[in-house]
Amino acid sequence: MPTRTNHLPARPAVRSGTGKKIVKACTINKSPEELFRFWRRFENLPRISRHLVSVTEISDMKSHWVARSPADNTVEWDAVIINEHPNNLIAWESTPDSEIKNAGSVRFEPAPAGQGTEVTVSLEYVPPAGKLGAMIAKLYGEEPELQVEDDLNRFKALMETGEIPTTEGQPVGGDQKTTRRKRGAK
Amino acid sequence: MRAVCWYGTKDVRVENVPDPKILNPGDAIIKITSTAICGSDLHLYDGVIPSMKEGDILGHEFMGEVMEVGSAVKKLQVGDRVVVPFCISCGQCYYCNHQLWSLCDNTNPNAAINAKLNGFSGAGLFGYSHLYGGYAGGQAEYARVPFADVGPIKIPEGLTDEQVLFLSDIFPTGYMAAENCNIQPGQIVAIWGCGPVGQFAIRSAYLLGAEKVIAIDNVLERMAMAQQGGAAVVSSDEDVHEILKEMTGGRGPDACIDAVGMEAHGSTYDVVKQVVKLETDRPYVLRQAMRICRKGGTLSIPGVYAGFLDKIPLGAAFAKGLTFKMGQTHVHRYLEPLLRLVQDGKIDPTFVITHRVALDEAADAYEIFAKKTENCIKVVLKPHEQPPPALERRARELESLPSEEIAMELPRSKRLHEK
Numbered sequence: 001m002p003t004r005t006n007h008l009p010a011r012p013a014v015r016s017g018t019g020k021k022i023v024k025a026c027t028i029n030k031s032p033e034e035l036f037r038f039w040r041r042f043e044n045l046p047r048i049s050r051h052l053v054s055v056t057e058i059s060d061m062k063s064h065w066v067a068r069s070p071a072d073n074t075v076e077w078d079a080v081i082i083n084e085h086p087n088n089l090i091a092w093e094s095t096p097d098s099e100i101k102n103a104g105s106v107r108f109e110p111a112p113a114g115q116g117t118e119v120t121v122s123l124e125y126v127p128p129a130g131k132l133g134a135m136i137a138k139l140y141g142e143e144p145e146l147q148v149e150d151d152l153n154r155f156k157a158l159m160e161t162g163e164i165p166t167t168e169g170q171p172v173g174g175d176q177k178t179t180r181r182k183r184g185a186k
Numbered sequence: 187m188r189a190v191c192w193y194g195t196k197d198v199r200v201e202n203v204p205d206p207k208i209l210n211p212g213d214a215i216i217k218i219t220s221t222a223i224c225g226s227d228l229h230l231y232d233g234v235i236p237s238m239k240e241g242d243i244l245g246h247e248f249m250g251e252v253m254e255v256g257s258a259v260k261k262l263q264v265g266d267r268v269v270v271p272f273c274i275s276c277g278q279c280y281y282c283n284h285q286l287w288s289l290c291d292n293t294n295p296n297a298a299i300n301a302k303l304n305g306f307s308g309a310g311l312f313g314y315s316h317l318y319g320g321y322a323g324g325q326a327e328y329a330r331v332p333f334a335d336v337g338p339i340k341i342p343e344g345l346t347d348e349q350v351l352f353l354s355d356i357f358p359t360g361y362m363a364a365e366n367c368n369i370q371p372g373q374i375v376a377i378w379g380c381g382p383v384g385q386f387a388i389r390s391a392y393l394l395g396a397e398k399v400i401a402i403d404n405v406l407e408r409m410a411m412a413q414q415g416g417a418a419v420v421s422s423d424e425d426v427h428e429i430l431k432e433m434t435g436g437r438g439p440d441a442c443i444d445a446v447g448m449e450a451h452g453s454t455y456d457v458v459k460q461v462v463k464l465e466t467d468r469p470y471v472l473r474q475a476m477r478i479c480r481k482g483g484t485l486s487i488p489g490v491y492a493g494f495l496d497k498i499p500l501g502a503a504f505a506k507g508l509t510f511k512m513g514q515t516h517v518h519r520y521l522e523p524l525l526r527l528v529q530d531g532k533i534d535p536t537f538v539i540t541h542r543v544a545l546d547e548a549a550d551a552y553e554i555f556a557k558k559t560e561n562c563i564k565v566v567l568k569p570h571e572q573p574p575p576a577l578e579r580r581a582r583e584l585e586s587l588p589s590e591e592i593a594m595e596l597p598r599s600k601r602l603h604e605k
Binding site: 020021027031115118146150153156157160161162163164165166167168169170171173180 | 192193199201203205207209210211243246259277278279280283291292295301302319326333545549
C-alpha cells in the first residue's frame with residue numbers, strides 16, 4: 001500500500017505523555033473502501049459528530065475545523081494529514097500554529113467472517129489547562145468517551161442504513177418548559 | 187393529536203400534542219386504528235423502568251393505516267393497513283441479518299448511554315424509556331414509524347384489527363417464549379404468569395407440541411382463561427414447588443417460562459429491597475422456576491427485567507445444567523408465520539381482550555389494568571372510533587363461571603391446602 005507522510009510536522013501536536021487519549025472501536029457491515037471514502041472527505045464528519053460545526057478542506061492534506069464550544073461559541077483550528085494508507089488508515093493532527101492541540105486517527109481493518117470492517121478511532125487532545133484547555137475538554141463533553149462512541153454509532157448507522165436514528169422533532173406531552181421538572185429524568 | 191403521556195408513577199394523562207412528522211427518509215406516519223396497553227407498560231406505570239421523562243408518549247402495540255411515507259420508503263404505500271412491531275429494526279446490521287431483530291445496532295439514538303448500563307444496546311423501542319431511544323409510542327392518534335420498510339407487516343383483507351393487533355408484541359412474545367423452550371414430544375412446560383403473554387405462551391406451547399402446560403397465577407379470571415387454553419392451573423398461593431413436582435411425576439417441568447418479570451408478587455423481602463432501591467427487580471418467580479426446573483431443562487424469560495437482581499440461586503441452575511433463553515422478542519421473525527396461523531384459524535388472538543375503550547379513557551384503563559379490577563386482562567384502545575367505545579366490561583363467558591368453581595378445579599393444590 002502506498003504511504004504518504006510528506007506533511008509530517010516537525011513535532012507532534014500532542015506531545016507524548018501530555019494528552020488525553022480516547023480509543024473506540026466498532027464493526028460496520030460495509031467494506032473498508034466505502035468507509036474510508038466517507039471519512040477521507042473530512043467535510044462529511046459534521047454529519048456524524050454533534051460537536052463539529054464544519055470541516056473545510058483547504059488542500060488535499062490540510063483542513064480547517066470548526067467545533068462547538070460552551071455558550072454557543074465555536075473554536076477553530078487547522079489540521080494536516082500526517083499519515084494515510086488508502087482504505088486502511090488516516091491520521092491527522094492540528095498544525096503547529098493552532099492553539100487547539102489535538103490529533104486523531106481512524107483505522108479500517110476487515111472483520112472476520114465477512115462481518116464488514118472493524119473501525120478504530122483514536123483521538124488525543126491536551127487536557128484542561130487554562131481557558132483553551134477547558135474549552136477543549138467541554139468540546140468532548142463531560143464524558144468524552146461517550147461522545148466519541150455516539151459519533152461512531154452515528155457513523156455506523158449512516159453507513160449501514162443511510163440514515164441516523166433520531167427523535168428530535170417528535171411530539172411530546174405538555175409544555176416542556178413548565179413540565180420538565182427535576183424529577184423528569186429518573 | 188391526542189396521546190397518552192407519562193408523567194410519573196401512577197400518573198398517565200391523555201393530552202393534546204403536536205402531530206408526528208417524517209424525520210428521516212425511512213419513516214412513515216401511521217393513523218392508529220387500534221392500540222393496546224401491554225403488561226410491560228405497567229412497569230412504566232409503576233415507575234420501575236429508569237430513564238422515563240415527563241410527557242413521553244406511551245404505547246408499543248399498535249396498528250393502523252399508512253398516511254405518509256418518507257422519500258426512501260419503497261414497500262409501504264399510503265393507504266396500506268399495517269401492524270407495527272414494538273422493536274425498531276434497521277434491517278441492515280449484523281443482528282437484523284441474523285434474525286435477532288430486537289438487538290438491532292442502528293435504531294437506538296441513545297445506544298451509547300444504554301451500553302454504559304448493559305455493555306451493548308439493543309434496538310430502539312416505541313414508548314419504552316430513553317435508554318431505548320425515547321421514541322414516541324403508539325397510544326396516540328398517529329405515530330411516526332422509523333424504518334417503515336423493515337418492520338410493519340401489511341394485513342390482507344378479511345382480518346379484523348383485533349385478530350392481528352397482537353402481532354405487534356404479545357403473540358410473538360408468548361410464541362418466542364415457548365419456542366425458546368425447544369419443546370420435544372412428551373414435555374411439560376410450566377408458565378408463571380397468566381397475563382396476556384402467559385396466555386399466548388400457553389397456546390403457543392401446545393401449538394409447538396407440548397404434552398402438558400401448567401400455568402401458575404393467583405388471579406381467578408386469568409387462571410380460568412389459562413384453563414380455557416388447555417393449561418392445568420396451579421395457584422401461586424400454594425406450595426408451587428411441591429405441586430409441580432407431583433404433577434410432573436417427580437421430574438420437574440422440562441421447561442419453565444417466567445412471564446411475570448421484574449415485579450413479581452410473593453416476596454416481601456424483594457418488595458422492601460426494591461422500594462429502598464437496594465434491588466431494581468423482584469425476581470421471586472425466577473428463583474422458584476430455577477429451583478423446580480428439571481435437570482438439563484430450559485428457563486425461558488419473556489418477562490421484562492431491567493436491572494439488578496438479588497439472591498439468584500445460580501448454584502441450582504449450575505447444578506442442574508439449565509439453559510437460559512431470554513430477551514426482547516424478535517418480532518419481525520414471527521410476523522409472517524403467526525399471521526398465517528391466524529389466517530388458518532389455528533388461533534384467534536381476540537380471546538385475550540377484556541376491555542375496549544376510547545383513547546381518552548386511557549388513564550382509567552391503566553388503573554383498571556394495574557389493579558386487575560373488573561376482570562381486566564387486556565385493554566384495546568380505539569383512537570379514531572366514533573362514537574368512542576365506552577369504558578365497560580365486555581360480556582364474557584368468564585363471568586358466568588363462578589370463582590369458587592375455578593378454585594375447585596385446582597385439584598392438587600386444593601388437596602394440599604386442605605391437609
